[in-house]
Amino acid sequence: MSPDLSRRNALKLLAANMAALVAGCGKPPEHILPYVHMPERLTPGVPLQFATTLPLGGYGRGVLCSSVEGRPIKVSGNPLHPASLGATDVFAEADVLGLYDPDRSQACRQDGGLCAWEEVEAALRPRLDAIRGGAGFRLLTGPISSPTLLRLIEELRRKSSNFRWHIHDPLEDSAARQGSVLAFGKPLFFLPRLGEVEVLATLDADPLGPGPAQIFHARGFSQRRRMRAGEMRMSRVYALQSAPTLTGANADHVVTLSPGDVGAAAVALARALGAPLPEPKLTAALQRKIAAIGRELAAHPGHALVLAGPSQPPDIHALTHWINKKLAAPIACFNPSSDAATLAELAADLAAGKVDTLLVCGCNPAYDAPGDSPIRDAIRKARFSLHHGLYFDETASLCGWHVPESHPLEAWGDLRSVEGTASFTQPLIEPLYDTRTLGALLAWFTGEANAKDYDLVRATWSAEKGADFEAFWRKGLHDGVVAGSAPVAIDPGEPALPKIEPPPPDSGFALRVRPDPNLYDGSFANNAWLQECPKPLTKEVWGNSIGISPADADRVGVTNGDRLRLSTGDRAIVAPARIDSGCAEGVLSLDLGHGRAQAGHIGTGIGANAYALRSTEALWSIAGVEARKEDGGPGFLSTQKQFEIDGDRENIFPSETLDRFTDLSAGQADPPSLYPEHDYARADARWAMVIDSAACIGCNACVVACQVENNVPVVGPEEIARNRDMHWLRIDAYELGGPDGRVGFQPVPCMHCEKAPCEPVCPVEASVHDSEGLNVQVYNRCIGTRFCQANCPYKVRRFNFFGYADGQDFSDLGAQIMHARFNPDVTVRARGVMEKCTYCVQRISGARREAEKQQRPLREGDVTTACQDACPTRAIHFCDLADRNSAVSRLRQEPRHFALLGQLGTKPRTTYLADVRNPNPEMEGGGK
Template sequence: MSPLKELPTRPDPARRSKLNRRQALGLLASGMASSLAACSKPDEQILPYVRMPERIVPGEPLKFATTLGLAGIGRGVIVTSIDGRPIKVEGNPRHPGSLGATDVFAEAAVLSLYDPDRSRTILHNGAIASREALLGTLTTELSEARGNQGNGLRLLTSRTTSPTLLRQIDMLLQSFPAASWHAYDPTDDENARQGAQLAYGQPLCSVPDFARARVIVTLDADPLGHGPDQMRIGRGFAQRRSDAGAFSRLYCLESTLTLTGAKADERLALRPEAIERLAASLARELGAATGVIELPERERLLLRKISTDLNASKGEALVLAGPLMSKEVHGLVHWINAQLNAPVRLINQIDRTPSGRQAGTLDQLAGDLEAGGVRQLFIVGANPLYDAPADLQFEAKAQKAPFRLHMGEYVDETAVNANWHVPQSHQLETWSDLRASDGTASLVQPLIKPLYGSFGAHELLAWITGKHDAKPYELVRQTWRSEAHGDFEAWWQRALHDGIIAGTGSEAVEAAAMLPPSIAAEAEDKREDDLSLVLRPDPCVWDGSFANSAWLQECPKPLSKQVWGNALALHPDDASHLGLKPGDVVKISAHDRSIEVPVLLEPGSAVGICALNLGGGRQNAGAIGSGIGANAYILRIYDKPWRLVQVSIRRTGREEPILTTQNIVRTPEDVRELHPSYQLGHALPSIAPSDPPSLMPGKPKSGDGHAWAMVIDTSACIGCNACVVSCQAENNVPVVGPEQVAMGRDMHWMRVDVYDHGSANGPQLGFQPVPCMQCEHAPCEPVCPVAASVHDSEGLNAQVYNRCIGTRFCEANCPYKVRRFNFFGYANGEEYGNLGAESYRGQKNPEVTVRARGVMEKCTYCVQRISGARRAAERESRALAPDEVRTACQNACPTRAISFGDLNQPDAEINRRKTDPRHYTLLGHLGTRPRTTYLADVRNPAQSDAEERT
C-alpha cells in the first residue's frame, strides 16, 4: 500500500492541466502496482506454520510463526496473513514464553505495523536524506574512531536478548576496543540483579514455576501483572488452581493494588518499609540469624500463617520480591527460596554477548557525556530523552556528543534531538531472533515487506562495522549455522515452522545461597502525613512505547477502568485528608520537579502511598499518543526509580474528568448475585436457577447438529484484557476516542467486569469477562421492528447489519448491556484521529463486515471462525472435531479461562465445564437462557488458629 500523503506538494496553478484518459489509466495502474508491491511478502523464504495447498488461493489465510518482543524478551506468536497483509496475532503453543496465548501488547502489534505516524525516511537535522549520504557520513566518522580505537564511540540500545544483535555488538567492540555498549530499559529491575549478586556472588536470573508452587508469597511483586512473563506465569498459576486437591494459596503483601493482589487469597496493604520488615521477620522464622523485629498485631498474625504454610510445603513454596524492594530484600528472598527448595530455576543472564560482555548502565553513559568523552553516540531502539530519569539530565548531556544517530520506529523525543535519524523496521517487517525468559531462542521472520523506507537494527550494526551490503536474513542465518547438525536448510525450515529453536533453553545453574544479607529496618513507619509516590508500568501503554496505539489507549486499565490517560491513585483517607475528590487536578512535586495530574481514588493502596503509571505525557508519540496523560519520568530518579519519598501534593483548582468505561461493582447484594465467590472447602453459594419457568418456547432445535456455547471460569481470569484487544483485532471493532468515551459510547464487544468482595479498605476483586450472552430467549429479538436481531439454526443470536435501522430498542432491552451502537461512521469517514488513514485498512479482517453508522453490533462468537472451520471440514469430508473451533478471546486468554464448543459433542471441553458444581448463569433468574455461562470464583485463604481448633 502506498504511504499516505508522503511528501505532499502544493501544485502550481500556472502549470495545472487536465489529464487525458490514457494518462489517467496509466497513473491508476502504477498506483495499483505500488500498493501491491508494498503489501507483498518479503523476498526471502518464509515458511507457513501449517501445510497449505501448492497454489495460494486469494483471500485464504496463511499462518506464520514469529516472535514479538517486550522489554527485550521474546514471546512466540502465530500471525495470520491474508493476501500479504498481517491482520491477527495469536500465541504459539510451542513457545515457552506464550504457550499459545497473547497479551494486549502482542495483539496490538498488527495495528502499530500500519501506523501512518511511523518514521518513513532517513533524516539529517530534520531534513530528508539518502542512505548514501548517511553511509558517507558514517565512513568519515568511523574512520576517525578507528584511529583512536573507538575511544569516543558509545552504543546505547534498549534491553535485548537477540543472539544475532549481541553477536554483532561483540564484533563492534572487537573492531573498536575502546568503545563501550550501554543498555537501558525503563522497566528493568536493577535491585533484582544486585540482589542475586548478594545472594550468589553472580547476577543470576530466577525463573519461577507457578505450576509447581502450592504456596506463593509476593513481596510488592506483581507476577500476574502485565510484563514479558505474564502469559507463562498466568498459565502456571491457573493450572495449579484447576485441581481442588492441589489448589495453591497466594499471599500478597503490597503497597498498591495489583492484578496479583486482586487474585490473592490473603492480601495486606503495607508501606514498602513495613514489607521489608516483614520479609526480615519471615527469614528469621525460617532460621536466619536476624534480629527480632516488633510487628503490629495484624502483620504478626499474617506472618504466622505464612511461615506455617511455607514450612509445610517445602519443595512447593515460593517467595518473590518486586522492584520496590531493596537489593537486600531480593538477596534475602533468594536465601529463603533456597531453604524452601522452591520451584525456581537459576540461569545465567540472557542479555550478555557471546563473549560474556555485560552492557554498561545509562548512568555511566551520562557520566561519559558530561565529561565530554563521547564523540559518536548511536542510540538504537531506545528513547532516553523521554524515559530517562530526570535527575540524569540526559537531554542536556547528550547534546555534548557532536555526532548523534538515533534509530527508532518513530521520530520520537530522542529522534528530534539527534543529528541523524534512521527509521527502524517493525517487528513484523524484519528478520531477527530473540530469547524467552528461560533462554529459549526463536526466530523473528517478516510477514510483509517494509511499508516505508526503514531498516533493521542488524543492518545499522553492520554499517557501523563497515559492512554496508549486509542483509538481516543472512546475518541471522550466520548466527545459527553452527547449531544445525547436518542439513542446515532443513534445520532452518524446521525452526521457522515451529517458531522455536529446540534445545536452546538456558541450563540451570547450581549455586548455593550465601548467608542472608542483613536489613536495616526502620524503627517505625513514616509519619501519617508523609506521602510516598510509587511508579509502575502502565498496563496498556507499558513504558510509553505503545502510546500511539489507539487500541491500547482505549483499552480499560484492569483495576481502574481508566482510558486515554493516567491519574494519581490515592487512598480515600489520604484524599480526604488533603481535601481532594476524583478528578481534581493536583501538582505533585519531588526533588524540585513537579507535574500536574488528576486524582483517582484507589482503596487498595496503603495509607500514605500514592501511585502513578509511567508512559504518559508523550510529546512526539504521534497523532494518537501525543499529549495524553502526565509524564511521570519527570519525577523519577535513577537510584530509586520506583519510589519517591516525601512528595508534596497541592491542589491547582482545576478539574479534569477521569475517563472510565465502567465502575467497579461494590454493592454487596449486587456482588453476591452477579459474581458468586466462595472459599475452598466451604459450601457453594446459593445460585439462582438458570432455567426458571417461562411462557417462552422451549430451547431451539439445532438445525445442523451444532449448539455453540461458552463457559468462562472467573476463578482463572486475571483481568489482563487480552481477550478485549483480541476481539477488537479479530472483529474490526472501532476506536471511538476520548470524547465519545466520555459520553459512554465505547464500542468493545467484550468487557471485563470487576466485583469487590472485600471491605472498604481491603478490596478483594474478582474479574468477569462479559461478551454477548447469546440468549436462547433473547430479550433483544422480539423488540426489533425489522428482525435485525434473530436466532440462527445453531442457537446464535445473530445481528443482520443491513436490516438494522438504529432504533436501539434491542440495546435498551438487553439486561447484560453488551450491544454497541455506531453513533458515527467510525470505519467510514468519521474515524477518530488518523485512524481513517489508508494504511490502517490493511489490518482489517476481510472475513468480518465493517459496520456502518447507525447500526447495532455485538459479539458473534466469532461466527466467521465457525464458518471457516465448517468449510474446511466439508472440503475434507469429515465432521467438525471437538474443540476444533476456537474464538479469538479464547485463544488469547493466558489462563485458559474461556472455553467454547458444541454442546452436542459429548467430548467437548465445554460439556465438562457445564457439569462443574461451580457452574452458574449470569442473571439466570430472568429466564433468558444464555449460552454464555460461568464458573464461580474460588479463593483459598488460610485458616486462623481459632478456626482450625473449631
C-alpha cells in the first residue's frame, strides 16, 4: 500500500478535513460585515488592477494583474517597469492557470505521506540546534535576485558557521561565466542594449528566445526594426547558427554552419578587427561572407554588437568580449548578484557526509540536472532533507520532508529584473492552501519563527529609506517599480585576447539543446495553456521532437514522425524525428523541459527528457551522439501543416527588402462583389486592426493572452490530433525561401470582414454585423451547422466539438478551483457552437461605459485588445478607423499596407503591413 493510502495518513487527512469543516461552519475570527455598505474600491464584477512582479529564471518581470472580487484572472505588462514596458511573455500570461492548478502541492509531507506544518517544525527544531552547533547546513535554490531573500541568506551565513548556499540553474550559461573569467579575470554579467544596435551578429545566440530578458530584448530589437514612409533606417541582423533560433528567424541573413565553423567564424570576425589570431579554416564562400559582416560591424562603432550563445565554448565567449570592446558595443556590464557554490560542489559535500541538514528550494535537480550528475543519489545521503516548492515533484520525492510553496500571486516579496530594477510582489489573493514562502522558511532558520512576508520585505527596504519609508512604500506598490534601484553599469576594463582552442574532431552527431519556448526549463510542464500553445518555429504542441537536416534524415533513414533513438554513453532517449532545413548537417536539435516523471496530470509523460543526455561538461552542445531509427511511434503533433504556396504569394505574405518597400502599392483596389454594402455613417466607431508583419517576432504572447482573456478552452492532444484546435488567434509561419532560410510571422485573428462570407450562409443569423463593423457571433443562436467555417477563407472560426468547460474538460481542467480562472465578462461557451475572435468586444463595452460615466467620447487608447496589450514589439494596433488621425487610419495609408487575400473582396477590418528585411548587398545568400 502506498504511503498516501495508508490508514495512518487517511486518518490524518480525515482529521484535517473535519477541522476545515468545523472552521468553515463557525464564525470567522475577524469581525465581518454584510455588503450593506460597499467596501472602498470594490464593485462586484468590476476588475481592479494591482502592480506586482512575476519571477522567471530568478528575475522579475513587472506586471499588472486584474482581480475580480479577490480573484486574479488576467496578467498584463506594467508600462512603468523598464524590463517589461507594458508587455508580457507566454509565461507571465499563463501564470494565472498555475495559480489555480489543482496539482499544486497543498499540504506538507513526510516520506510522501501527508503531515501538518507543526510536525515539520518539530522535526526541524533539533536540526536548528545542530546547525547552531556547527553541523553542515546546505541550501540549494534556483537563481535569486530578491533583495529580501539575499538579506536572509546573508543572515544565515552569519549565524551558522558551516552554512553554504548552492545555486542550480538548468539554463545557466556556464560558458559565458567562464568566458568572462578568461577575458576579465572574474565573472561578470553582460546585458546587451539592442535598442542601440544597428548591426547585430549572433553566434548560436538567441536573445529573442525564451527567458527573463525576452521582453526587454524584443522591445529594443523592434525599436531598430520599425520603419514608416520617410523613415528608411533599419538595423541589420546576421545569425550564424547550427540550429534554428527565433533570432535567426527574424534575421536578415542566416548562415547555417557546423558547430566548429561557428567558432571559426568568430575568429575570422576578430581577425577582421585586427586580432593577431591564426587564420581559421573556412571555405572561400564563407570567408567572403564573414569579411562582409566584419566590414559592416567595423563601420558602425558604438552601434555594432556580437553575441555568443551558450553552446559556444568559453574561449569564443571571451573572444566576443574582445570584439565588442573594439566595436565600443552597446552592452552594459554588472557584477553578479551572488557568489553561491555549484550543484557539483553540493553533490561532493553530500557524498563526503558533510551535510546534516539540506534545504532544496525552488529547483528540481532530480529532473533537470545533467544526466551524469550524482545529485539524485547524493540527496538521500543528507541526514535531514526538506524540499520546498510549488509541486511535489521529482526532487520532492527524494527528500524526507516537503513544504508547499506559495504562488507568486499569493505572496509578498521583491525581485530585480534583468537590468537591475527592483519591484515588489504583492498578493492578489489569500493563499489557497497551507503554503509557505521561501522568505518565511529562511526567516524560521534565522530565529523569526512567526515572521510575516510583509514585514520581511518592509524590513529590507526600511533600513535603506529611513524616515520617508511610508511614502516610498506606497509609491513602490502603486507603480510596481522601486525608482532608482537599478545598479550603475561598471567598466570591466580591457579584455584579454584568449587563446583559441581547436574544436574537437567530429564524431557522430552534435546535439544542440535549448530552452523550450513554451515550457522553459520544464517548470511550466503542467500548464495546459502552454502545452497547447504552438511553438513559434515548428508549431508543435504537446511534446518535443528531434530536428534533423534533410541530408542526415536520408542518411539515418527517417522521415517526419519516425521514432529516433539518441544515445551517448549509457544514456538514451527516444523522440520523433522532424526534418528541419535549418539544422546544419551533423547537427540535431531538441527542446528541454519535456519528459517529466512527476509534473502533474497535464505534464507527466509528455515528450522526451533531453536533460538525460547532458553532461556536466557539455550542457548545451553534446558531441558524439549516436542516432538510430526505431520502429513505431505516433509522430508529433503540429497545428500547422507545411506546404508550398502556388501562385501569387504576395496576396498572403508579401515580403520586400528595405530599398524596395516603397514600391509596394498603398492599399488595394476593391474587386467587384455581390455582398451588400454596410452603412457606417451613423456608427459611434469603426473598429479596425493593423498588424505589422515586420515587427512580429512570433513569440506567442498574443496567442496566450487571447486565450486567457476570452476563456478559450484547452482541448488536449487527442483533439489536436483530429485538427480540433480552439485558439482564436494563430501565428502563421512562412518560410520565405532562398538560401537564408528566413521565416515570416503573421498573426491571424478573425478578419472582421465588412463583406463577410460567413454571414449569408448562416441559417439562424448567428454570424452578423453590428453597427460598428464587428463580425459578431451570437452564441445562443448558433446551432452548429459549421457553414460559416466552411465559407471562411481565412479559417479563423473554431467549432466547439465538446463541452470543454462543462464536464468534458481535458484532464483535471474541470476541477472546481479551475473555475476561478474565467473572465466573468466573457461567455463560457457550451458544446456545439462556433467560436472566434471578437476584437475583445467586452473591453470595447467596458471602455464605452467608462467614457459615458465621464460624459466624454471614446479616445484613442481607451480600448486595447488582449493581443495588443501583450505584444512586446508593439506590432498590433487597434483603434477607431473613423478617426482619420488614429494610428490605424495612418497605418492604412502606408506603402506596406495590404489586406490578406484582398483579391476576394471581403474588405477585412484586420489588415497588415508587409514584411521588410534589410539584407546586405555584399552577401550572396546565407548558405556555406
